[in-house]
Amino acid sequence: MSQNAIEIRDLRKTYTGGRKSPAKEALCGVSLDVPSGSVFGLLGPNGAGKSTLINIMAGLVTKTSGSVRIWGFDQDTNPRQSRAAIGVMPQELNLDPFFTPRGALEVQAGLYGVPRSQRRSDEILEMTGLTDKAEAYARTLSGGMRRRLLLGKALVHQPQVLVLDEPTAGVDIELRQMLWNNVRRLNRERGMTIILTTHYLEEAEEMCDEIAIINHGRLVAQDSTENLLGKLDARTMVIQPAAPPERLPEAEGLEVTHREDGALVLGYHANAMPAEAVLQAVRDAGISIRDVKTEQADLQDVFLALTSGR
Numbered sequence: 001m002s003q004n005a006i007e008i009r010d011l012r013k014t015y016t017g018g019r020k021s022p023a024k025e026a027l028c029g030v031s032l033d034v035p036s037g038s039v040f041g042l043l044g045p046n047g048a049g050k051s052t053l054i055n056i057m058a059g060l061v062t063k064t065s066g067s068v069r070i071w072g073f074d075q076d077t078n079p080r081q082s083r084a085a086i087g088v089m090p091q092e093l094n095l096d097p098f099f100t101p102r103g104a105l106e107v108q109a110g111l112y113g114v115p116r117s118q119r120r121s122d123e124i125l126e127m128t129g130l131t132d133k134a135e136a137y138a139r140t141l142s143g144g145m146r147r148r149l150l151l152g153k154a155l156v157h158q159p160q161v162l163v164l165d166e167p168t169a170g171v172d173i174e175l176r177q178m179l180w181n182n183v184r185r186l187n188r189e190r191g192m193t194i195i196l197t198t199h200y201l202e203e204a205e206e207m208c209d210e211i212a213i214i215n216h217g218r219l220v221a222q223d224s225t226e227n228l229l230g231k232l233d234a235r236t237m238v239i240q241p242a243a244p245p246e247r248l249p250e251a252e253g254l255e256v257t258h259r260e261d262g263a264l265v266l267g268y269h270a271n272a273m274p275a276e277a278v279l280q281a282v283r284d285a286g287i288s289i290r291d292v293k294t295e296q297a298d299l300q301d302v303f304l305a306l307t308s309g310r
């Protein structure tokens with residue numbers, strides 16, 4: 001087993017256009033490593049290329065060029081093994097309405113060549129909370145139940161890598177909790193590598209060890225969640241002076257603006273300048289502080305900084 005669950009090199013995808021639509025370059029040379037055992041977040045604005053990337057990994061979309069290795073198996077030279085190593089929970093609730101959950105799991109296991117003796121339908125139904133509905137037609141299942149069944153289907157062949165495409169988009173809090181608890185358990189107890197896309201940045205912040213941000217078909221950042229948040233270390237300190245200042249604080253790397261309401265807005269980078277140094281610059285300017293507030297970056301800021309205006 002390689003150290004990386006997924007290794008992608010210079011991956012490109014151009015959707016060929018039709019008579020009315022021009023060709024679209026959805027991925028413009030993406031290289032990406034997903035460490036095995038991690039919970040990995042793939043983030044980006046709409047149309048960035050996330051689904052294209054996931055669908056190529058899943059073998060559902062054909063790449064234009066580049067290479068994809070899943071669990072050490074190259075997609076081109078070892079298609080069967082690389083496909084067996086990955087399970088995908090898609091975004092769309094595409095289920096055959098006339099299958100029961102148990103039937104759908106059995107068919108999926110059959111497609112992956114899982115021998116009957118090794119099928120785990122009962123266990124998966126239990127895990128996804130569908131035991132009671134095991135024999136109900138899929139068309140009678142609620143949206144939440146369908147989503148859980150899609151998770152179950154992604155797990156029938158016990159893949160080492162589980163990919164979740166927007167698993168919690170539009171789902172209620174209870175189902176979201178259940179999905180995340182399942183995902184955490186699969187990651188912690190079975191060491192399964194999890195790759196997910198989400199629009200909920202707090203969710204990525206909470207769940208993911210590592211995050212890649214993609215925009216316009218290019219990777220714009222990949223790092224541990226902690227480093228990514230640390231990198232964008234822009235801070236703002238808002239100070240209400242006790243009296244109108246005679247001069248403004250000065251220090252290298254400190255940006256100062258004076259607001260109409262008298263407040264001083266101090267912009268600085270926490271990695272280069274501790275808050276104490278900012279306060280010292282304020283005191284050095286002879287300003288006594290009536291009130292102080294700080295704001296720090298969250299993933300939303302990182303995301304905006306990396307994806308806006310490009």
Ligand SMILES: Nc1ncnc2c1ncn2[C@@H]1O[C@H](COP(=O)(O)OP(=O)(O)OP(=O)(O)O)[C@@H](O)[C@H]1O
Binds near residue numbers: 016
């Ligand atoms: N089958 C297709 N034919 C032509 N263009 C496509 C096709 N699928 C996607 N695209 C285009 O490729 C680009 C990337 O789309 P993709 O669905 O991968 O983005 P995404 O990041 O997953 O967005 P979303 O979050 O909205 O799902 C978009 O401009 C999209 O319009």
